[in-house]
Amino acid sequence: MGKIRPMHPRLLVSCVIAADTHIDVRHPEPRLPMIRLEKVLRDAASARPVPDAFIVAGDVTSRGSAANWEKTRAVFASSPRPAREIVLMPGNHDTWSYGGYDPAFEEYRRASSDITGKEPVAPYSAATFGGFRFLFLGSTGDGGDYPILGEEQLSWLEREIRKEKETGLPVFVFNHESLNGRHGFPETGTAHPYPGMDPADSGVGAESARLEEILREAPRVFYFSGHSHMGISGEASARQKGYASIEEDGTLTVINLPSVGCGNHSGEYNHKNCCLVLEIYEERVVMRFRNAKERRWVGLPLRDGKSFWETPLL
Numbered sequence: 001m002g003k004i005r006p007m008h009p010r011l012l013v014s015c016v017i018a019a020d021t022h023i024d025v026r027h028p029e030p031r032l033p034m035i036r037l038e039k040v041l042r043d044a045a046s047a048r049p050v051p052d053a054f055i056v057a058g059d060v061t062s063r064g065s066a067a068n069w070e071k072t073r074a075v076f077a078s079s080p081r082p083a084r085e086i087v088l089m090p091g092n093h094d095t096w097s098y099g100g101y102d103p104a105f106e107e108y109r110r111a112s113s114d115i116t117g118k119e120p121v122a123p124y125s126a127a128t129f130g131g132f133r134f135l136f137l138g139s140t141g142d143g144g145d146y147p148i149l150g151e152e153q154l155s156w157l158e159r160e161i162r163k164e165k166e167t168g169l170p171v172f173v174f175n176h177e178s179l180n181g182r183h184g185f186p187e188t189g190t191a192h193p194y195p196g197m198d199p200a201d202s203g204v205g206a207e208s209a210r211l212e213e214i215l216r217e218a219p220r221v222f223y224f225s226g227h228s229h230m231g232i233s234g235e236a237s238a239r240q241k242g243y244a245s246i247e248e249d250g251t252l253t254v255i256n257l258p259s260v261g262c263g264n265h266s267g268e269y270n271h272k273n274c275c276l277v278l279e280i281y282e283e284r285v286v287m288r289f290r291n292a293k294e295r296r297w298v299g300l301p302l303r304d305g306k307s308f309w310e311t312p313l314l
């Protein structure tokens with residue numbers, strides 16, 4: 001038990017990152033995902049210093065309906081503010097509705113505006129925390145399980161990444177879906193893998209290669225996704241099965257988050273109620289998974305026998 005405190009002195013930026021909270025009035029027990037989101041919010045709110053951002057990396061709701069967003073508003077309204085800024089990203093479930101993408105995005109736009117105090121004008125956006133650039137991607141249409149990023153967004157991302165190249169600073173990119181084939185996907189993207197799965201499953205799909213090409217232009221990128229509901233997997237999984245929740249590949253570090261609200265699978269630690277705490281220091285980045293219900297760090301070894309992931313920033 002304990003509150004979120006930085007690992008090292010001279011913290012520059014900290015963020016609490018959650019995914020797949022899946023608020024759902026059609027859940028057999030609609031209160032359960034609401035309680036899980038509330039626990040993550042309360043845990044984040046107890047952090048000192050106050051986190052720069054609380055981010056939900058998509059699938060805030062199970063369907064982008066007015067009723068689901070109303071419940072989401074209620075949870076945020078009855079919980080302490082978790083951070084200076086709140087970022088709610090639209091996931092594939094948020095952009096699904098009975099009327100198609102446009103009414104779902106409109107519900108998201110209104111709710112996100114009410115909850116965060118900032119009106120999203122597009123499914124993608126950028127923010128700067130402590131001088132570091134954070135880029136949030138989102139689908140511009142209903143592509144089913146896959147996002148439709150589109151050329152306009154990818155060109156915007158390319159311009160943003162090129163600007164950051166001059167600073168030499170790492171860039172933090174968030175997208176609901178992983179790049180294709182990371183974290184053991186497609187087999188680990190479902191509790192019930194089957195032969196002949198589409199290699200793009202649980203990933204971005206057709207635009208993944210182009211997206212990765214753009215990300216590779218930056219000196220350093222940390223790329224965060226959710227979507228799969230894969231449980232937290234550490235270094236034992238990496239060694240024995242060849243995949244993990246955090247994977248490093250040259251200049252690219254990819255991080256996949258478990259679902260806060262739904263059951264997780266394929267991991268070493270499949271609990272709900274978990275989030276990731278990101279800390280940026282001048283010389284390093286530290287990431288730790290956290291069980292917000294138990295208010296403790298997840299003890300699973302991630303790297304070198306340690307339950308945190310630390311990367312020097314050269």
Ligand SMILES: [Fe+2]
Nearest residue numbers: 020059093227
């Ligand atoms: Fe999800």
